[in-house]
Amino acid sequence: MREYKAFINNEFIENGQWLEIINPTTLKPAGRVTALKQKDIENAYKSARYAQKSWEKVDLLKRIAFINEFKNLIIKNQNEIAQIMSEEIAKNLQDSLGEVLRTVEIIDYTLEEAKRIDPKAMTGEGMGAKNKIGIFSRVAKGVILAISPFNYPFNLALAKIIPALVMGNSVVFKPATAGSLVGAYMGKLAFEAKLPKGIFNVVTGRGSEVGDLITSNPEIDMISFTGSVNVGNQIRKNGSTTDLVLELGGKDPALVLDDINLEKYANEIISGAFGYSGQRCTAIKRVFVFDNYADKLVEILKEKITKLSVGNPEDNASITPVIDVKSSDFIQGLIDDAKTKGAQVVIGDKRQNNLMWPTLLDHVKTDMRIAWEEPFGPVLPILRINSIEEMIEIANKSNFGLQASIFCQDISTALNVAKQIEVGTININSKSQRGPDCFPFLGIKDSGEGVQGIRESLLSMTRYRGIVINY
Known part of the structure; x- marks a missing residue:
């Protein structure tokens, strides 16, 4: 020892x-x-x-x-x-x-x-x-x-x-x-x-x-x-x-505003959500997507999550145990609350002590705790939202204001939305992240x-x- x-x-x-x-x-x-x-x-x-x-x-x-x-x-x-x-x-x-x-x-x-x-x-x-x-x-x-x-x-x-x-x-x-x-x-x-x-x-x-x-x-x-x-x-x-x-802390949203390159968007979302088992303040912690292509995005995310290895750090697993059992109990509580209120488990919801399998939750609503609370663990909620205005409204209702991601090939739309989101930094067509370290890094609100x-x-x-x- x-x-x-x-x-x-x-x-x-x-x-x-x-x-x-x-x-x-x-x-x-x-x-x-x-x-x-x-x-x-x-x-x-x-x-x-x-x-x-x-x-x-x-x-x-x-x-x-x-x-x-x-x-x-x-x-x-x-x-x-x-x-x-x-x-x-x-x-x-x-x-x-x-x-x-x-x-x-x-x-x-x-x-x-x-x-x-x-x-x-x-x-x-x-x-x-x-x-x-x-x-x-x-x-x-x-x-x-x-x-x-x-x-x-x-x-x-x-x-x-x-x-x-x-x-x-x-x-x-x-x-x-x-x-x-x-x-x-x-x-x-x-x-x-x-x-x-x-x-x-x-x-x-x-x-x-x-x-x-x-x-x-x-x-x-x-x-x-x-x-x-x-x-x-x-x-x-x-x-x-x-x-x-x-x-x-953070409750960093990813806003998916088109379906032009869902494969690339999904790669960024998976990396952003599940890096170090989601235990990052800048982790993507909720995804807003239009209902007409949500099914397609969810299926791509599910496929990529199945390829994440789960296990011990010495084996270089993608998903390793969260920091302690108390934390895993809290994360599980958020998942269970969402399930009780109608969210669908696409993949995951499996646990051995504080080793938690990556979980994707679909049809998450704003009355669920997972929509607002920071899990600090490997769980990603999908919120199906039918207008950009509603995405911005829900994003800004959070008591957190660290980062956000916008996925959109129309740069004018992306920049217009970015100016309306109340966070420290907005990433366009990339996951939320701290670096590069020469950039200013800041959060507002809580x-x-x-x-x-x-x-x-x-x-x-x-x-x-x-x-x-x-x-």
Whole structure:
């Protein structure tokens, strides 16, 4: 069984208390991490605050050199990291390794982009102040709390940590409970990379027990969080005076507006709906389609779903166990509610503990929970809707507003509909997705607050400092 300790001020913390991490595939322990107490968490913030001032004074290129040492250790240990991830969250090995390599690409891009965060120089002449020149530079905010989710425990963690560090901030990092083994392993890599003391701290423990302690510490200058709406709203409550970037849930619709290329549309929908067993905030979670070609689309989707392999992550199955039995109970509850109210199971509705077969539900109506609630699992509802106006209306009634997909070969129609859908991003003729990572990424309503993306994260983790020269 793997055992990793919390990492504070370049020391590994062992206090005799442990948090056990369960392997979703075996439902047995995959490992354990330190379960921190209040004094440990306070020490992490004190260390981060003390270290930040000197770290910010380190030249940018030297900060980049430190981070490159960390990155090189990621590359060296990529297979081990992927193996830990696969054991911890049941992501198949191929996708786990892909996540690690994608993260390396993000680090490289972030370090290059950091070199281009140039000061802004301006004169006051336009306001009648001819004797003033202002130089406005981006400087570190201070101590950044980064909180990552279970589904992308490496990628979405370092997409927060690296921009924070390269711009001169220090970081306190709290991984999700499922994801803590990967998160604590980052502390091991940071130690081996000889990152300066205190700039990167990994705090571990069950969120329900230490979450408020971690998110309400007065040393925090900014919180970057990815996770559930409930926890995000709690952070809003606890950190009302702290800068926030929140990435929360989604109920991303796919609007199929013609039948010109249903085969291609179906490929995108299947990839979008069932990647990592549907456990993605950007997963396609409902399909709106006109009734006159719904039968044809449903038949194509069914055929493609039958080809998805179901099994264990070490076998690189397409569909692997969802994160825990509680989650599978919730997903099954949504399916059962829809069946009770008249939805038809086209394929799926099979389960062994938390391994759930991909399920396609047809004739879903708006009085069913699955039409509105985020399942975070391998289930796709089909809503037959007879006008574009009704599609837009139902899409916008959702409390979520992350992404949407529009499938249509008439670009004028697609763009007109896209402008009316209340989400952060609309994908035309493609599945909803986070990347490419250089694009801004955002949600509205209950889907989030603030903007992520490589350049946007660099900006959100800095503030302006102005110097005005009078002559």
